[in-house]
Amino acid sequence: MNLSGFRLLQICPVGGARAGELITPHGMVPTPVFLPVGSQGTVKTLTPAEVKDIGFRMVLANTYHLYLRPGIKVVAEMGGLHKFMAWHGAILTDSGGYQVFSLAPLRKVNDGGVTFRSHIDGSEHFITPESIIHFQEALGADIVMVLDECTAYGDSLEKVRQAMARTHRWAERCRKAKKSDDQSLYAIVQGGMYPELRRQSAGYLTSLDFAGYAIGGLSVGEPKEVTLAMVEETVPLLPGDKPRYLMGVGSPEDIVEGVSRGIDIFDSALPTRVARNGALFTGQGRRNISNAVFRRMESPFDPECDCYTCRNFSAAYLHHLFKSGELLALRLATIHNLSFISRLMGEIRSAIMNGTFSTFRDNFLANYKPTDEQARVSQKQKWLESRNRVD
Amino acid sequence: MNLSGFRLLQICPVGGARAGELITPHGMVPTPVFLPVGSQGTVKTLTPAEVKDIGFRMVLANTYHLYLRPGIKVVAEMGGLHKFMAWHGAILTDSGGYQVFSLAPLRKVNDGGVTFRSHIDGSEHFITPESIIHFQEALGADIVMVLDECTAYGDSLEKVRQAMARTHRWAERCRKAKKSDDQSLYAIVQGGMYPELRRQSAGYLTSLDFAGYAIGGLSVGEPKEVTLAMVEETVPLLPGDKPRYLMGVGSPEDIVEGVSRGIDIFDSALPTRVARNGALFTGQGRRNISNAVFRRMESPFDPECDCYTCRNFSAAYLHHLFKSGELLALRLATIHNLSFISRLMGEIRSAIMNGTFSTFRDNFLANYKPTDEQARVSQKQKWLESRNRVD
Numbered sequence: 001m002n003l004s005g006f007r008l009l010q011i012c013p014v015g016g017a018r019a020g021e022l023i024t025p026h027g028m029v030p031t032p033v034f035l036p037v038g039s040q041g042t043v044k045t046l047t048p049a050e051v052k053d054i055g056f057r058m059v060l061a062n063t064y065h066l067y068l069r070p071g072i073k074v075v076a077e078m079g080g081l082h083k084f085m086a087w088h089g090a091i092l093t094d095s096g097g098y099q100v101f102s103l104a105p106l107r108k109v110n111d112g113g114v115t116f117r118s119h120i121d122g123s124e125h126f127i128t129p130e131s132i133i134h135f136q137e138a139l140g141a142d143i144v145m146v147l148d149e150c151t152a153y154g155d156s157l158e159k160v161r162q163a164m165a166r167t168h169r170w171a172e173r174c175r176k177a178k179k180s181d182d183q184s185l186y187a188i189v190q191g192g193m194y195p196e197l198r199r200q201s202a203g204y205l206t207s208l209d210f211a212g213y214a215i216g217g218l219s220v221g222e223p224k225e226v227t228l229a230m231v232e233e234t235v236p237l238l239p240g241d242k243p244r245y246l247m248g249v250g251s252p253e254d255i256v257e258g259v260s261r262g263i264d265i266f267d268s269a270l271p272t273r274v275a276r277n278g279a280l281f282t283g284q285g286r287r288n289i290s291n292a293v294f295r296r297m298e299s300p301f302d303p304e305c306d307c308y309t310c311r312n313f314s315a316a317y318l319h320h321l322f323k324s325g326e327l328l329a330l331r332l333a334t335i336h337n338l339s340f341i342s343r344l345m346g347e348i349r350s351a352i353m354n355g356t357f358s359t360f361r362d363n364f365l366a367n368y369k370p371t372d373e374q375a376r377v378s379q380k381q382k383w384l385e386s387r388n389r390v391d
Numbered sequence: 392m393n394l395s396g397f398r399l400l401q402i403c404p405v406g407g408a409r410a411g412e413l414i415t416p417h418g419m420v421p422t423p424v425f426l427p428v429g430s431q432g433t434v435k436t437l438t439p440a441e442v443k444d445i446g447f448r449m450v451l452a453n454t455y456h457l458y459l460r461p462g463i464k465v466v467a468e469m470g471g472l473h474k475f476m477a478w479h480g481a482i483l484t485d486s487g488g489y490q491v492f493s494l495a496p497l498r499k500v501n502d503g504g505v506t507f508r509s510h511i512d513g514s515e516h517f518i519t520p521e522s523i524i525h526f527q528e529a530l531g532a533d534i535v536m537v538l539d540e541c542t543a544y545g546d547s548l549e550k551v552r553q554a555m556a557r558t559h560r561w562a563e564r565c566r567k568a569k570k571s572d573d574q575s576l577y578a579i580v581q582g583g584m585y586p587e588l589r590r591q592s593a594g595y596l597t598s599l600d601f602a603g604y605a606i607g608g609l610s611v612g613e614p615k616e617v618t619l620a621m622v623e624e625t626v627p628l629l630p631g632d633k634p635r636y637l638m639g640v641g642s643p644e645d646i647v648e649g650v651s652r653g654i655d656i657f658d659s660a661l662p663t664r665v666a667r668n669g670a671l672f673t674g675q676g677r678r679n680i681s682n683a684v685f686r687r688m689e690s691p692f693d694p695e696c697d698c699y700t701c702r703n704f705s706a707a708y709l710h711h712l713f714k715s716g717e718l719l720a721l722r723l724a725t726i727h728n729l730s731f732i733s734r735l736m737g738e739i740r741s742a743i744m745n746g747t748f749s750t751f752r753d754n755f756l757a758n759y760k761p762t763d764e765q766a767r768v769s770q771k772q773k774w775l776e777s778r779n780r781v782d
Binding site: 040041042044045046047048065069070074077078079084085086295296298312313314316317319320321323324326327328330331 | 433435436438439440456460461465468475476686704705708710711712714715717718719722
């Protein structure tokens, strides 16, 4: 019996939004799906039971982070990542390519692999496409990713082309290095913001026959139109029967836009990160709970929300917890935002199955006011510069 | 029907350890009892449901903190403190006397009351014994405390005597100011480290007939023998049929020692505060989960513990969460320490009821190795100096 795979159940005739099922050794995952980010083996502030209760069946963890701390060997000795983090659903591990290129100071890349220094203690490390696959096999993730070379927004055509070519050579080596049949290996399409490179990358990787295809190197500070344009260049060249994963994208409006362009899988730290800053999702956009308007609001933050936070606490109490710097604030806000996303994914999927997705999308986007684009890009830039670890 | 009161069920013939029941408008609370500290209306990191599941039926909140933020009026408008923090068990509010004297910069005391500046924003405030009672009535706590003037460890006999005398005058005013019948008002015995003042204070306050008697002004940096000596001076002078509350005491060994001297109620931020520093209770003493010995420990931190943390996670995972600065670490450690204390209180009570308390105490103290006294005093001193808010 094949424990891995993807089954398409419905495709919208206009646009190509899809509903399907990912089959993994740790259960079936309905798509489109959003993966909460648990880089260090924990979705920040929550227990695995809470993540499951919110409705998630798959989470993302990060090979770079777990390699540096606690170490791949420790996780393997403790019985693998599922047992270590006590998460019995599916896990997708990112290879850590993005983290090596965005977090590690002093890195040197050549065709063999990457030498880099740890952002934690400065120690020197060397990883290869092969070692990254072996790490992910030792972690025991259900879906694993190739090692890719990531470029920054604004890099030149020539620089991006070279990184893409290396990503292609590494993808092939990852495929050969993979030993386990329990894990699905996904390739990562690169090519920066250059349409012709995106097309080349999709064409080349498709020829190698991976279990799924990710679109990497986006949501790195570019305007939203550019992100979507790159998705539109890439998706038509990917095989229709394989899952498509748009990496690092996860604001509500971007998820809806991505689904309507044929994306099946999303991940992003955005819902949990902005929650910890007090920015909570509503059907009309994000609102900050620290705003004085909530100080005496006896009703829940969102009376229509059925999440644990809104069922049990007033907006005034949540406001008070944030103003007082209480740790419970971060949990309750995280639960709210992840519940919003979980519910959104369920609504998207139902709409696709019922043939009403384009109406759903139009209504959602008409009501949901995204964070001002200029503010968004500058926030993202600030975050990229200031962080000392990805979450 | 009287919804408030205290019923004694058993007294040990040697030493005087007692088991009883506090009757409150929000349910019966078995004694001896430890109150988890939720100064700002939340037991740090936990939901009310978690606090209840651990086994607690009463928590402590702080009038000083809630007065400054979100404001007594806001809590009252939101339906009172129980509803505001969604805690349906009993609540004891401290008057905030200790916080005014230990946290607020620039305070002036006279017989009328205290003028002080907020440690949050520097704003000036004036409180009186009467206003503190009205605040606690507006919060709706089940047990409320008089306003007391607190002194520091090392203060002179004369200084402590004057503060004690003022505490007595204020206690009488608090009694007169109290309007609600739903709330039990406890007096606070002061007198610093001076046995003769402790005796005077207990004698005077007992003559006024309060619903319960607290021993305040201890656990402020003095050696443990002094704390216990002051308890021994005070307890025999308190009425046998009223509950006795040793404020700010809550290490496992101090609770056992306090119970064996006739104390019924304890509160302390220690179990939750040290948890957030990674110091977890075991039957043999505290151990720090960040210690390298736990890095590869596949078993739970304490295999004999039945708390949520030890039932679900390996010591290695908890170690990893602490080393990685993950917020879930603080929750899981808090759950473990509060579960340890909750279980300890249950065992103490059973032992008293069964007439085996002195054996239980001897066994417990023989196994439990307290934190080195010198380290303890210096840690406490550092914490008293460094904190900018009490928790």
